[in-house]
Amino acid sequence: MTTYAAPPAQAGRPPYVRSRDDWFERVELITPAMCGPNSLFIGQLGDWTWDAVGASCGINPYTAADPEGNPVYLSFAYFRVRADSGLSAEELTFGDRLRVRSKVVSSGGDSLLTMHQVTRDGDQAARGPAPGVDGFFRYDTPGCIHVENFNRWIQRSGHDTNHGLRRATPANFRSDHLERVPDAHSPRRVWADARKASGFRTPAEPAPQAGLVLNYQVSASRDLNGVGLLYFASYFSIVDWAVLSLWRSLGRPARSFLGRRVLDRQLCFLANANADDVLDIEVTSHWDTAGTDVVDVTLRRQDGGLLAVSRQRIAHDPHA
């Protein structure tokens, strides 16, 4: 399947080892800038996706541009972090050594699906062979955080605004050499369904048992990234803030929030926002039959545009 003899990593980024089935693998030491009850680990996952796309597609995603030289960004459209097989992002701490296996497949057109399996280095699961794509989607590798990122290339359509981003293709980008995601696992469907329904709720689910409406103003001092867009990891921070707000409204202490484990995080990105934009946020929650909280969060710009929808499944100790 491989036609590129791309270097396994760029100067200044940690090197990969590439296996025969096109999984890229490396070890990462967890530092203070990579973990905690914040979105730093999520930010790392995003960088790892960009690294894996760079290695798989023979381009530099950090400097991608269209044929006219206008910047093109590898945007996150759907981001899932499943952590219910024995390792969660919340338990990662300084000095942990992780083995990260990453694979990029085509999901049609210029869009890409990147999968990461994150395990503790030395764990048995980290020593076994990498799964196929179908195997990944069983989410059953023990002690493994399963991450899927659906990415598309975008650029600004107007100067000095993050509204109205449009699709674009970087010069020299090719994905036709990549394995194609099986229809059953296409992130395109998940993304389209969540957009259509304005969330992940299905009609069969119980009605929300708690809810809250909030406002959040996008901050020029904390939320944007190095190209001035609302940073994809900030969406997770804003969602976590909404979840914490709901938590407090239910009389639960910060301690129990800090002790929670998020078994599944899903986030669909539908638009971007500018500094000072005020977001209307709706957060609702119900408890599933396993006793875990299922929390849905919807972010809208005040011009009515849907910014993002998210779902988290959260395990926590009600006595903490």
Add this chain to the structure above:
Amino acid sequence: MTTYAAPPAQAGRPPYVRSRDDWFERVELITPAMCGPNSLFIGQLGDWTWDAVGASCGINPYTAADPEGNPVYLSFAYFRVRADSGLSAEELTFGDRLRVRSKVVSSGGDSLLTMHQVTRDGDQAARGPAPGVDGFFRYDTPGCIHVENFNRWIQRSGHDTNHGLRRATPANFRSDHLERVPDAHSPRRVWADARKASGFRTPAEPAPQAGLVLNYQVSASRDLNGVGLLYFASYFSIVDWAVLSLWRSLGRPARSFLGRRVLDRQLCFLANANADDVLDIEVTSHWDTAGTDVVDVTLRRQDGGLLAVSRQRIAHDPHA
């Protein structure tokens, strides 16, 4: 001066090249998780300090513990980022390749001073020989961000609280082989003076021309690090939020805040805080003879304890 044959970096961290005068050097590619109008780059600088201390002192700072096995953390006491010689943190973006030179010296007892020179890879300044300690403190290497970090080892004194942190020494830590910082450049004096004066203001300076009093509640969803302490980079985020609040009170738009360059950042860390602690923040500003804003920020816990004091010198376009 060198008695350790420490490995130049640990598995999972980017490798260093060590020069004869004990500067450690490497190239870093700037990713989305490392830059922007937020504290991500500051967080990287902190990790680079921990890496440099690990390489210089032959221990693993990410897993340091006292002889009884209790965790010990390499805490930031004073953090300065000077960026007035042609490169600033605000201009860093995706794909920039930086050369980072780092040197660790003793500043008495178990405390350490780490210096970083950060330049664009390929710049002339990056090719020249590394400066001595006195040379570093001239801050005149062109196109260079000069960073100094004063660190001490600390641990919790009580279970489940970030108040009352105490000094501690990790097992197997030695610094007597390190060069010692000249008295003229001791960060200990800066730290002690700023603590005594509750800030960086001196009597000779003009009175503040603008000011604001604010409250900030430490957030369980965003501000803590992977060991549950208020993350050192979050202090910078809180200070930046206070600066932005002052900015808005002066009728300046977010656009001009995003276009500013911070020529000098100084922050003294005096205590830590818990999630939900409410901080009293005072921010004042005067304009110096060069037309730059000099902004002072003081953070206090509501129990009266001084948490941190900070100063920034900010250049901005008043017509932006």
